[in-house]
Amino acid sequence: MQGIKTPSTLESRTTSAKSVKKRVTLTFPKRAIQMPVTYRLAKEFNVAANIIRAQVAPNQIGKLVVELAGDIDQLNAAIEWMRSQNINVSHSLGEIVIDEDVCVDCGLCTGVCPTEALTLNPDTYKLTFTRSRCIVCEQCIPTCPVQAISTNL
């Protein structure tokens, strides 16, 4: 993984009230199938869950593909809560990959990122990528003048 920016790089904690969407696949263990997850997400995190596809049979492991909408910090808190309930949350889309060897830290991509997943470190002027904030909208890809950004799809 050398040369690739990872979530362990310094994270930006700036809050944003902008609503964003993330499409995820939820896999429920048996004991969580009856849990009113979408209700809890709405009530406790103000996150709307739009079910795209459901495969849930009584007493079996269930799968839901949902589009979550809400503030990025609330979305991430909701995902953390689901994981704490042993619900597996995987991102339905691919992930953004930034090639650190190619990136020249020009900062152009930070201007189009709606969730502040891409920021320039104010001390080092280096690009910082916070993967947990990325919603894979791909808006950053065409802005990069040196093609340092891609998806792993």
Ligand code: SF4
């Ligand atoms: S795909 Fe790019 S622009 Fe979109 S949220 Fe992720 S880092 Fe930001």
Ligand code: SF4
């Ligand atoms: S636009 Fe490309 S070169 Fe510029 S900071 Fe972003 S990834 Fe790096």
